Amino acid sequence: NAGVMQNPRHLVRRRGQEARLRCSPMKGHSHVYWYRQLPEEGLKFMVYLQKENIIDESGMPKERFSAEFPKEGPSILRIQQVVRGDSAAYFCASSPGTATYEQYFGPGTRLTVT
C-alpha cells in the first residue's frame, strides 16, 4: 500500500507538552499539505511544503506551530506547548506536483489535549 501514511493515528498530550505529527507522502510525491479539522468544521489549510522548502504557511498559527519536510524522512508538524484548543484531527495530503490538483489524503492524526 503506497498511500499517504500518518502516525501516530491518535495522540494524547497534556497542556504544555509538545506534539509531533508525522506524514509520509505517497511514493513519488514531493508536495505535502497539512490541514486541521476542528469538530463539526471542514478542513482548514495550514501549510504547503516541498522538500526542504515551505511554500505557503498562510494557514499556520503564528506561534507554537511549525512544519518541515526534510530531504530525507517524513514531513513533521510540530505543536509546542499544546493547549486544549489544539485538539483536532490533523490531515496530511500529498501530490506529485503543481501540475495536478488532486491531493491524496492520509488517515489523519487525532490529537487530544487533556
Place this chain on the structure above:
Amino acid sequence: DQQVKQNSPSLSVQEGRISILNCDYTNSMFDYFLWYKKYPAEGPTFLISISSIKDKNEDGRFTVFLNKSAKHLSLHIVPSQPGDSAVYFCAASRQNFVFGPGTRLSVLP
C-alpha cells in the same frame, strides 16, 4: 469569512434515488473545484473535479456541475447507494485548497 459554503449540514436520500449536494463560493479567482468523500476515522478521498473552464464533468454515477455566474457547484450521485453514506466536502482551489464545512449524506436502504 467562509469562502466555500455548504449550506446543508445533512441530507437523507432513499437508495436508488438521486443525491444532490450543493456548494457555493465567493472568490471568483478559484479556478478548480473538487469533491471529496470522507468516512469516519479516515482521510478524505478524492471523488471528482472540474476546471473553471467547464460546466460539467461526469464519472460513472458522479456528475459535477459548475455555474460560474452563480458561483455555485453541485455534485449529483445517481443512483445513490448505501455505501455512498459519508461526509462530502467541496473544495475550491486557486493556489491552495479551501474546503467547505461538509454535508453528511445518508442513503437509506
